[in-house]
Amino acid sequence: MILHTHSTGSGEPLVLIHGLFGSYENLASIARALSDQWQIISIDLPNHGQSPHQDQMDYPGMVADLAETLDSLQLTKVAILGHSLGGKLAMAFALTYPQRVTELIVADIAPVSYPRSHQSVFAGLNAVDLANISSRADADKQLAEHITEPGVRQFLLKSLQKSGDGFNWRFNLSALEHCYDTLLSATEFDSKYSGPVLFIKGAESDYILPQHRPQILRYFPAAEAKIINGTGHWLHAEKPVAFTKLVRDFLLSQHTKK
Missing domain, CATH: 3.40.50.1820 (Alpha/Beta hydrolase fold, catalytic domain)
Structure with missing residues (x-):
């Protein structure tokens, strides 16, 4: 590939x-x-x-x-x-x-x-309701329920893109979560x-x-x-x-x- x-x-x-x-x-x-x-x-x-x-x-x-x-x-x-x-x-x-x-x-x-250290990140990303947010600010509020560091949230939000009438992540969240232990x-x-x-x-x-x-x-x-x-x-x-x-x-x- x-x-x-x-x-x-x-x-x-x-x-x-x-x-x-x-x-x-x-x-x-x-x-x-x-x-x-x-x-x-x-x-x-x-x-x-x-x-x-x-x-x-x-x-x-x-x-x-x-x-x-x-x-x-x-x-x-x-x-x-x-x-x-x-x-x-x-x-x-x-x-x-x-x-x-x-x-x-x-x-x-x-x-x-390495030990697992991104549980809160995955929880935050999965908590974002991509189908019903209207801005990055909406996504940030949902991320903040799991990720307290503003810098981490801003880093992740760089990969949030508008697609048609909604938003999606540029990274493949499900695959990263599934393969996380392998990557560690x-x-x-x-x-x-x-x-x-x-x-x-x-x-x-x-x-x-x-x-x-x-x-x-x-x-x-x-x-x-x-x-x-x-x-x-x-x-x-x-x-x-x-x-x-x-x-x-x-x-x-x-x-x-x-």
């Missing part, structure tokens, strides 16, 4: 992959900042944004979709930056097709299994990716922890890590300038070694 992409800039290709419930637009500020030196290919994950919907969603399938998408763009080798769920896909792709990845950047996620899981690989890898952690986030280090180095022996102070899981949105500088410096440092 070919995924929806948005391309900007020119130079060596850098693929950007967003996280759960998002779209390629979540990394738009990073894309704009880096498009002066790289060709940025922003991806909509399956069941997100403008990419096709399907009932099943797992890492082998998403890796195959990403490979088919890159083939359709005639891109044989790319650098990849992924945040959260997008970071897990980026890691799985690099471990499946190490020869196709020049550099790997993983934003605030590790190659491990850690896919086991027998391979390693020995190329350059940068993990970027939000200092206030618990998605990358010291106990994850052995698993990270098992798969990515050349991995290095940077921490952005004053940020949580949404580090690229909270401090985009600092985040972009880390990405730029890492990619340029690898370029000088070639």
